[in-house]
Amino acid sequence: xxxxxxxxxxxxxxxxxxxxFLAAVITMLFIPPDREYLSYCNRTVLIQLFCLMLSVSxxxxxxxxxxxxxxxxxxxxxIRRLGLIFVIVCxxxxxxxxxxxxxxxxxxxxxxxxxxxxxxxxxxxxIVLETAAANLGSMLTPFGNxxxxxxxxxxxxxxxxxxxxxLPAGIVSLVCLVLLCMLLPKTPCTANTIEKQPVSGRxxxxxxxxxxxxxxxxxxxxxxxxxxxxAAVITIAADYKLFLKVDYALLATFxxxxxxxxxxxxxxxxxxxxxxxxxxxxxxxxxxLSQIIxxxxxxxxxxxxxxxxxxxxxxxxxxxxxxxxxxxxSLISFQFYRKTDNxxxxxxxxxxxxxxxxxxxxxxxxxxxxxxx
Numbered sequence: 001x002x003x004x005x006x007x008x009x010x011x012x013x014x015x016x017x018x019x020x021f022l023a024a025v026i027t028m029l030f031i032p033p034d035r036e037y038l039s040y041c042n043r044t045v046l047i048q049l050f051c052l053m054l055s056v057s058x059x060x061x062x063x064x065x066x067x068x069x070x071x072x073x074x075x076x077x078x079i080r081r082l083g084l085i086f087v088i089v090c091x092x093x094x095x096x097x098x099x100x101x102x103x104x105x106x107x108x109x110x111x112x113x114x115x116x117x118x119x120x121x122x123x124x125x126x127i128v129l130e131t132a133a134a135n136l137g138s139m140l141t142p143f144g145n146x147x148x149x150x151x152x153x154x155x156x157x158x159x160x161x162x163x164x165x166x167l168p169a170g171i172v173s174l175v176c177l178v179l180l181c182m183l184l185p186k187t188p189c190t191a192n193t194i195e196k197q198p199v200s201g202r203x204x205x206x207x208x209x210x211x212x213x214x215x216x217x218x219x220x221x222x223x224x225x226x227x228x229x230x231a232a233v234i235t236i237a238a239d240y241k242l243f244l245k246v247d248y249a250l251l252a253t254f255x256x257x258x259x260x261x262x263x264x265x266x267x268x269x270x271x272x273x274x275x276x277x278x279x280x281x282x283x284x285x286x287x288x289l290s291q292i293i294x295x296x297x298x299x300x301x302x303x304x305x306x307x308x309x310x311x312x313x314x315x316x317x318x319x320x321x322x323x324x325x326x327x328x329x330s331l332i333s334f335q336f337y338r339k340t341d342n343x344x345x346x347x348x349x350x351x352x353x354x355x356x357x358x359x360x361x362x363x364x365x366x367x368x369x370x371x372x373x
Contacts, residue, residue, distance in 0.1 A: 014249045020256035020297060027263035040262035041255055045150050047224040049251060051214045051231040052143060056097045057245040058207035058238065060105060079119060080184040083126040086110055087177050090130045091137035096211075099138035099145050099320075099329040100247075106130060107336045120344065122184050124337070128352045129180055131333040132321065132359060136173040138329075139317035140166050143218045145329075146250065147299035147316045152218070155309035159219060165310045169318065172366050176359055203238060210234050250296075257300040264304065274305040282311035283318075283367065287360070290319025290326050314367055321360035324352060 011018050076082040086106060094102040107127060114123040138144030142152040142162055152162060210231055217227040235242050264274070278285045282302070289298040295316040306312055320327035324334060330352075338345050 014253075017249045017253045017256070019293065020253045020260065024256040024259040024263075027260050027267075031263040031266055036266070037259065037262065040258045042150070042154060042258065044224045045153050046251055046254060047228045048143070048149055048153070048214065048218055049146060049254070050246060051210070051217070051227050052098070052149075053246045054231050054235050054242055055207055055211040055214055056101050057242045058210065058235070059097070059204065060101070061239065061242065061245075062204045062207065064204055078186045078188050079117065079122050080181060080186050082113065083122065083129065083184040084178065084181045086126060087129045087133045087181055091133040091174060091177065094134040094138035095141045095144050098143070099134040099327065100332055102134040102138070103131060103329055103332045103336075107333050111336060111340055117187075119185070119187065120342070120347075122187075124344070124348050124351050125180075125184060125355075127333050127337055128348070128355050129177060131330050131352070132355060133177050135320040135327045135329060136170065136177070136317075136359075139173075139320075140170040143215065145317075145320075146254070146296050148313070149218065150254070150296075150299055151303065151309055151313050151316075154303055155307075157309055157313075161310070162313075165313055166317070168370055169314060169363055169367055172363060173359070176362060180355065206234060206238055253297065254300065257297050261301055261304040264301075274302075278302055278306050282306050282308045283315040283364075283371070286312050286315030287319035287322075287364065290316055291323045292325075294325050294328050295320045296328065311371075318360060318363050318367065321356040321363070323356075324349065326356075330356075 076085055086109075090102050090106050093106070097105075107130060110126055110130060111123075114126070117123070135145075139148065140163075142148050142157075142159070148162075151157070213222060213227055213230055216222040217224055286295075286298055286302050289302065293301075298319065299312065299316040302312060302316075320330075324330050334345075334348065334352075337343055337348055
C-alpha cells in the first residue's frame with residue numbers, strides 16, 4: 001500500500017478529524033501560536049476520555065459484554081422480543097460504556113443472530129433502533145458520550161443539574177423506542193446461537209475497579225491525575241495492548257477543536273457573530289449544526305459562545321438523531337451492516353432516516369414544550 005493510498009484511506013475513515021485539523025490550522029494563520037494556546041485544551045476531559053476508553057476496552061477484552069448478552073438472548077422466543085432486548089441492552093449499556101462501544105459490541109452480535117433468521121426488514125429495523133437507542137441512552141449520564149463529558153466539565157455542571165436536564169427527554173426516548181419495537185413481527189426464532197465465552201473473574205474485577213475509578217473522577221471525587229496514573233499502571237500490568245485500542249483520533253479531534261474554538265473566541269468580530277446567532281437559540285442551532293458536522297464537534301464549537309449549558313446539552317444530544325453523520329456512532333452500525341452479505345444500503349438509509357428524523361421531530365417538540373413550562 002503506497003503512502004498516498006494510506007493517507008486517502010485515513011482521510012476517508014476520519015473525516016471529522018481531518019475537518020477539525022484544517023479548521024485549527026486555518027485559525028492559526030490569523031492567531032499565531034502563543035502562551036494562550038496552553039489554556040485552550042481541557043485537560044480533565046481528555047484524561048477522562050482516555051481512561052474510560054482503557055477501562056471499557058479491558059472489560060470488552062475479557063468477554064463481559066458478550067457473556068451478558070448471550071445470557072439475555074437465551075430468553076427470547078420471537079423476533080419482536082429479540083429486537084426489544086437488543087434495543088434495551090443498547091439503551092442502558094450506552095449509559096456506562098458510551099454509545100460507540102455499545103454499538104461495536106452489540107451490532108455484530110445482532111448480525112450474527114440474524115444470520116440464522118431470513119427477515120431482512122426486521123434485521124434493518126433492529127439495527128436502526130439499536131443505533132438510536134445507543135445514541136439516546138448515552139445522553140443520560142455525563143460519561144455516556146464525549147459531548148456530555150465535555151459539557152459537564154466545561155460548564156462545571158452538578159450531577160443533579162445534569163440529570164434534571166436530560167431525564168425527561170430520556171424517558172420519552174425510551175417510550176418511543178419500545179413503541180417502535182412493536183413494528184417487529186412476532187415470528188418465532190431461536191437466538192441461542194452465540195457461544196458463551198469464559199470470563200476471567202480476576203481481570204474483570206480489575207477493569208471494573210478501573211471503571212469505577214473513572215466514574216469517581218467524572219463526579220470530581222478523585223483527581224484526574226490520580227485516575228490517569230492508576231489507569232496507566234493497571235493497563236501496563238494487566239494488558240499493555242489495550243493502549244492500542246484507545247480512539248486516539250477522537251482525542252486528537254478534541255484537541256483540534258479546542259484550538260479552533262480558542263482562536264475563534266479571540267477573534268472579536270467572529271465571536272460576536274456566533275454569539276448573536278446562538279443566543280436564545282441554543283437548542284435548535286446545536287441540533288441543526290450536529291446534522292452537518294456531528295454532535296461532538298458541534299458541542300465543542302458552540303460552547304465558546306453560550307452560557308446556556310442545559311439547552312446546548314439537550315441540543316447536541318437530540319441532534320445525534322437525524323442524518324447518518326449527526327452522531328459518528330451511527331456510522332459504526334452502518335459500516336457493520338454494509339459489509340454483510342446481501343446488504344441493502346439504500347433501504348437501510350431510508351429506514352434510518354425515517355426513524356431518526358421522526359424521533360428527532362417528536363423529541364424537539366417535547367423539549368420545546370418542556371422549556372416553555
